[in-house]
Amino acid sequence: MQYCKRCKITVRNPHRKCPLCQGNLEGIPEEENQMFPDFTRENSRMAMGFRIFSFVCIAVCVAAVSVNWTMGFHSFWSGYVLAGVGCMWILSAVAIVKRRNLFKNAVWEAVLLWAVFLFWDFITGWRGWSVDFGIPIVLLAVYVILWVVVFVTRAPVSHYMIYMVIVSVGSLIPLILLLCGAVGVRLPSVLCVAGAVLMLSALAIFKGRALGEELRKKTHL
């Protein structure tokens, strides 16, 4: 064991300097007294990948604006590039941050996609495709994704129940849009509302107790 004369302490695990005063130690370090494994850390690949992706996004924006500027801003097409890259970056960032819970991830992405579709419909001269197709198709896709994840991962009821409820309640929006007459092409929205009614009744009939339990858990004061 090693000894520090100044602190009058013995040091059990091998050190070059006294851990208290950084002075020199007497005696020989004994490797068998190593108390901890080597903790040299690996940098997360995910974090590095995302940094590269973020940088590429910025580079694309800079390149687009530069070219647009060089050619003179007759039409501001680089604005669309900025908006596109921005949307893509946000969607990917949320997908990464929420990667540990696929259900939560799907719900977040759905809400963001609604915003993205409405935004693009708006900046490309409002033709209503986001309301007719965008919103209901995203919801329908989420139904399918949630059920596929449930069956593939064999997740227990308590893991997915609340997200099914959230998505079903989200279908109130196409319903309201339908009732207000804001929808031009009805089929996707009607499918979506029908799907929500089916899903909620299936949950209530087959998993009624779990549904009640889940709601109590999530809302306990």
Added chain:
Amino acid sequence: MAHFSRKKWRTLENTAKIFPATSGKKDERVFRLSCQLTEEIDQVKLQKALDLCMEDYSLFLCVLRCGIFWNYLEESELKPVVREEYRPPCSQIYVRDQKNLLFEVTYYKKRINFETYHALTDGTGALQFLRTLVYYYLMEAYPDMVTGPVSQVQADATDEEMAEDSFDKYYSDKALVKDIPKYKSHQLKYHRLEYGQMRLVEGIVPTDALIRAARSFQTTITVYLTAVFLCAVAMDMSPRQKKRPVALMIPVNLRSYFPSSSVRNFFGWIDIGYNFSEQSEKLEDVIAFTSDFFKRELTPERIAARMNGFMRMEKNPFMRILPLPLKLWGMQAGAAFSTSADTAVFSNIGKIQMPRECEPYIDWFDFYTSTPKMELCMCSWKDRLTVSFTSGYANTRIERNFFRMLTGQGIPVEIIALGGEKGGD
């Protein structure tokens, strides 16, 4: 109140509610209790012991989830798996959105480590778990010598009593909080280690030597070490810094005041402040002050007053109806504002006991936690008492002062250190 056995989920107890809000890279709110045995650990036997142990502590098999108003713990099917130690002590255990268990059992050479996220249990609960685990392990490893029954190391309690929320049981809004001392304390301003890193400096000292030193001041080990810690901080302060008191947060096991066999969180704390510019700097005077302070504050009435203070906040209807994200921000802001209340933390889980037949196989126990500032943890096993400093600071001046004060009293100290030394470890 939610009972785990029936409902398969439970709310977080009072002091545990803060942990999901404030745990992060800076402080993972994880603590480790470990036991150094005399021989190398066998992974297969340890896994067997852990499986047996989980039958007794099934309420630890849960994951932390978010509700609309509060977090809650939900029963999980996951089974803990023993691994060789693979990351620095007190690393992240609770990962948002990830449904994983809130504790981990690892081993390295002769040591068994139990690490847990603080929302799951407190030091007392964790210690009870570790003692059971070690006992099961020794039964596996030395079946001729350690024969059981395992009930020797377990509390005489039903599953329901172990899963009780004792805060809820003992809360009363009658005793009004009065004159609880509060400080605007000295804050350590040292350079920090790299983000998310922690330094550990642990001293193993002979218990009887420490008792002798404490007796020479007519006091107990706890009071003596608290005073030495206060002085160790003060030795490195400038006269200007000394205008502010050095304040230590001292967690208190509420089970000592309110009978409970719960293995969930049931702790409170007191803050002791000592002003080195107004009061004497001599160790014996600091000891006398500390001893008086403990006598005054560690009474059932004063402890109850503090506990009811924490509880009142939780029971406040406005607080309750805030959605969880707002609550978490609120708690984070509250925690950020109250950081100047304490300089450091001194946590003591006291004397650890194991049945006589285990004694030849156990070398020592130790205990330490993650911290953004500095925390001193202590426990003792027979003749080996461990005092463990963890800190996020790059220098070790306080640790040096502390241990030099001990060696100055003729107490032999053996140091185990981790982190901070470039290329060394």
